[in-house]
Amino acid sequence: MSVNMQSVAQAAGVSIMTVSRVIHQNPKVAKATRERVLAELHRQGYRRTPFLAAWKVRVKGDIISEHPNVVFLCGYPESSIRKSPVAEIYQAVQEQAHSLGLTAGFYHADLKSRKWSAISKVLQARGIRGIVAGPFPEGSEPISLPWERFAVAATDYDQDLPGVNRAAQNHYSDIQRIFERLLAAGYSRPGFVAMQGARNTQWLGAFLERQWWLPEADRIPVFRAGTGNPIAALRSWRLSFRPDIILCPFGKALKWIDALPSKPEAPDLFVLDLPPEHSNDSERLTGMVYPAAAIGKAAVNLLAAQLRHYEQGLPSRPQTLRVEGTFQQAGR
Amino acid sequence: MPADLLQRVIKETGCSRATVYRALQGSSLVNADTREKVQAVAKRVGFYLNPLVSHWMARVRKPGALQTRHPIVYLAGHDRETYAATPLLSETWKGAKKRATELGFSIHIWHVGSLNLELEKIPDQLRKKDIHGVIISRFPQTSPALSLPWEDLSVVAIGFSAQHPPMHTVSSHGYETMRHCLEDLRRRGYKRPGYVGSIGTETMGGSRHTADFLALRESFPDAVDIPLLRLRIEDESKNNKGEFLKWLQDYRPDVILSGGIIEYRDWLMEAGLRIPEDVGFFFLGIRQGNPVYRDLTGIPQPSTDLGSSAVDLLATLIYHGERGLPLQPDIIQTLVPLIIEGKTARPHP
Numbered sequence: 224m225s226v227n228m229q230s231v232a233q234a235a236g237v238s239i240m241t242v243s244r245v246i247h248q249n250p251k252v253a254k255a256t257r258e259r260v261l262a263e264l265h266r267q268g269y270r271r272t273p274f275l276a277a278w279k280v281r282v283k284g285d286i287i288s289e290h291p292n293v294v295f296l297c298g299y300p301e302s303s304i305r306k307s308p309v310a311e312i313y314q315a316v317q318e319q320a321h322s323l324g325l326t327a328g329f330y331h332a333d334l335k336s337r338k339w340s341a342i343s344k345v346l347q348a349r350g351i352r353g354i355v356a357g358p359f360p361e362g363s364e365p366i367s368l369p370w371e372r373f374a375v376a377a378t379d380y381d382q383d384l385p386g387v388n389r390a391a392q393n394h395y396s397d398i399q400r401i402f403e404r405l406l407a408a409g410y411s412r413p414g415f416v417a418m419q420g421a422r423n424t425q426w427l428g429a430f431l432e433r434q435w436w437l438p439e440a441d442r443i444p445v446f447r448a449g450t451g452n453p454i455a456a457l458r459s460w461r462l463s464f465r466p467d468i469i470l471c472p473f474g475k476a477l478k479w480i481d482a483l484p485s486k487p488e489a490p491d492l493f494v495l496d497l498p499p500e501h502s503n504d505s506e507r508l509t510g511m512v513y514p515a516a517a518i519g520k521a522a523v524n525l526l527a528a529q530l531r532h533y534e535q536g537l538p539s540r541p542q543t544l545r546v547e548g549t550f551q552q553a554g555r
Numbered sequence: 556m557p558a559d560l561l562q563r564v565i566k567e568t569g570c571s572r573a574t575v576y577r578a579l580q581g582s583s584l585v586n587a588d589t590r591e592k593v594q595a596v597a598k599r600v601g602f603y604l605n606p607l608v609s610h611w612m613a614r615v616r617k618p619g620a621l622q623t624r625h626p627i628v629y630l631a632g633h634d635r636e637t638y639a640a641t642p643l644l645s646e647t648w649k650g651a652k653k654r655a656t657e658l659g660f661s662i663h664i665w666h667v668g669s670l671n672l673e674l675e676k677i678p679d680q681l682r683k684k685d686i687h688g689v690i691i692s693r694f695p696q697t698s699p700a701l702s703l704p705w706e707d708l709s710v711v712a713i714g715f716s717a718q719h720p721p722m723h724t725v726s727s728h729g730y731e732t733m734r735h736c737l738e739d740l741r742r743r744g745y746k747r748p749g750y751v752g753s754i755g756t757e758t759m760g761g762s763r764h765t766a767d768f769l770a771l772r773e774s775f776p777d778a779v780d781i782p783l784l785r786l787r788i789e790d791e792s793k794n795n796k797g798e799f800l801k802w803l804q805d806y807r808p809d810v811i812l813s814g815g816i817i818e819y820r821d822w823l824m825e826a827g828l829r830i831p832e833d834v835g836f837f838f839l840g841i842r843q844g845n846p847v848y849r850d851l852t853g854i855p856q857p858s859t860d861l862g863s864s865a866v867d868l869l870a871t872l873i874y875h876g877e878r879g880l881p882l883q884p885d886i887i888q889t890l891v892p893l894i895i896e897g898k899t900a901r902p903h904p
Contacts, residue, residue, distance in 0.1 A: 322603045395763050428770025528871050540860045543729050545886040
C-alpha cells in the first residue's frame, strides 16, 4: 500500500497541512499532535526520498532568492573585521553557501543598542533560516535566540554558545603534525607559551599530551605569564629551561618574545594561529596558518545539513567538525 | 546567467558540455587532469552545479526503474555472532540504521569475515550493486588493510584506525564531551581533578581525550600542578599500582578521571580510601549492561550517537557529490551528553 498524506491525516484526525508541517518539523505543531502523526506515518510505512526532500526544502522555503537566507552573526561590525581571519571565515561562508544554493549575508549583532529579543525579530522578519555564529567580544551577553526558528552552526570558540554544531581547528592532530616536523628538523626541546582562551588552551592541552612522549629530560614546563612583568619572566624561563624552539600563539605573546634581549642567542619560533592573509607582519614567521576558510566552509556544511533535514532547534547530538591548519615556512 | 557561465567554461576548457558536467560531479569517467582543469575554470568564472539536482537527475536518467532509495553500505569488521555479543558494535550499527532510515537512505550491513564476504570481494560487490556510499565501522586491529575503489565512493570511517588511509571520520570523546564532564564535576564541588591514562588502550596519536582534559583543566586553577599520569598497563613487570598510589599521595587529586581500566578503583579501595568520601572516581567509557561497570559514575562508551553522526557526515558527502579520499579529511566529534549516576562521585549539591 502506498502512503499518502490524506490517509495519514485521516487516521491521525488532523488536516493534510498538519501532516505536512510535521514532516517538515514546523514548530507550530503541538508536541502531542506531532507524536501522533509521526506514529501514524511510521505505521503506514512513510519514508523520505533523500534527494527530493533535501531539494524541496529550498524550493518551498523560498531559499532560492537573491536575499540572504543565512546570516553570519557577528559581534563586530563588518567594517572592523576587514583583513582579519574573521573576514576570511565570512568570505568562505558566503562562497560555500552560494555553492549550495543559499545566500549568506552579514549581520552585526550590536548588543549595545539592541537586545537579543529585538535581533530575533529582525532576523525572522528578514526570513533568515540559518545562522553561522561568528566571534563576539569577550564578556558579551550569551547568544539567545528562539532556536526552534533557526538552524545554527558556530565557528570556532569565540562566542558563548554551548550545545550547537561547530566547526573548529583540529588542534590535536595539528600538534602531532607540528611535532613530527620539528623533531624531523632536529629540534628536541620545544617550549610552549600558554595564554588564556579556549583556542589557546586547546593548543596547550594537545602540546602537553604530545610532550609527554618526549624523553623526560626534554619536557620543559610550559611558560605561564603571572602577574609580574611577562618579558622578564619569559627571559628567566628561557634561561632556566633552554628550549630550542618556542611554540607561541600569534598576538600578545609574540610581542613579548620580540622584546626579549638578543643574548643569549634567541631560540627559534613556531607561531600558532598565524593570520591567513599574508600581511608583512606574518610573512616573516614560521608557523601554522589558522584555517579560517576551511572553518567557514565546514560551518556552512553543518548548517546546510540541518536545513536539508528540516532540523531547527539545538541538535540532540551536537557535532564538532575539526579541520586542519597549514604550515607556513618563512625566513626569520 | 548560469547558461553564459556554462558557455564560458566550455569555451575556456575546450571540453564538451557532458565532460564539464561529469568533471564537476567528480566522475571517474573524466581523467584527473581534465577534471581539475574544469573545476578550476568553473570556480574562477563562478559556475556551480546544484549538487542535489545533478545527483537526482543522474538517477532519473539512469536506465531502468527509478531508484528512489539511495543505498549505502555499513561495512562491519566483525562477523554476525560477534556483533550480537558486543553491544558497542551492535548499538553503533543501530544508530546508523535509525538515522539512515530517518533520512530516507536504505542501509545494508555487510559483515566482513562472514561466509559470503571476503575482503577482496567487496569492490566487486559494491560495483555490481551500484553502491557509492560506505561507512567503515571499527575493524579488528589484526585485519588487513582495506582496499576499496575509493575514487567511486563517498566514505566515512567510525573511529580512527591505522589500517585505513586518512578519510572523513567520526569520533567521540571530543572536547565538548570532556567539557561536559568537567563542568559536571565542578558542580559536585571538585577542585583538583587528576587524569590517569593507560598506555595500551591509548597510544601516541590516539589520546585526544587526554589532550582535551589537559586543555580544560586550565579552568581549575587548583589542579594545574598535577602531572599527567600514564601507566603502561600492558607491561606486567611494571609496578603500576605503586606508581599510581605514589602519584595519588604526592598530588592529592580529589577526583580521578580515567578512560582506561577500572582496576584503578580497586587500587583506591585497597589503599584504604573510601569512594566517594575520600576521593571520587569518574569513568569515561562505561559499558552499559555489563555488571563489571555497575555503580560507576561517568559517561557511557559512545555507540548509538556515533553511528548516527557517521550517517549525517556521509549524507553531506553524498549530497555534495564528494567522492574519493579527501586531501583534508573532516573529523566530526560527537558529544556524549549522558552522565551515568553511579556511586563513585559525590552527588550534586
